Amino acid sequence: MTIELRPIDASELGAFLTTDLAAFGMVAPSAAAIEEEARLVELDRTLAVFDGDEIVATCDAYSFAMTVPGGAAVPVAAVSAVSVAATHRR
Numbered sequence: 001m002t003i004e005l006r007p008i009d010a011s012e013l014g015a016f017l018t019t020d021l022a023a024f025g026m027v028a029p030s031a032a033a034i035e036e037e038a039r040l041v042e043l044d045r046t047l048a049v050f051d052g053d054e055i056v057a058t059c060d061a062y063s064f065a066m067t068v069p070g071g072a073a074v075p076v077a078a079v080s081a082v083s084v085a086a087t088h089r090r
Contacts, residue, residue, distance in 0.1 A: 004050040012055065013038055016048055016081075019055045023083030045077070049088070056085040 008016050017037060018028045029037070042063060049057035061077035068074055 002050075002052060005047060006050070007044055008046045008048050008055075010038065010043060012048070013041065013043075015055045016046065016058055019048075019085060020058045020081045020083045023058075023085065046081075049084075051088065056088040058083045 014029065014034045017034060021027065021029060040062070041060060045063065046060040047058070048055045058081050059079065060081045061079050064076060064078060065073040066076045
């Protein structure tokens with residue numbers, strides 16, 4: 001099989017969330033949950049590992065500014081949704 005690492009597109013968000021939630025022992029997201037996440041996720045800041053057509057690992061980041069000592073606000077990435085399917089661990 002072919003392993004590919006790339007950002008997801010909007011049509012893959014449900015599979016991305018399903019893989020991420022499954023890694024944490026949760027059920028697949030509802031259509032409403034996927035719709036809510038679609039308003040928040042920055043698709044260009046996602047990464048998914050595909051084994052063929054299946055997403056087997058996920059990671060994303062949310063952009064925000066953090067105030068640092070001295071009062072400056074600097075752009076940072078809040079890394080989130082880091083998961084790997086049990087079938088693809090060690």
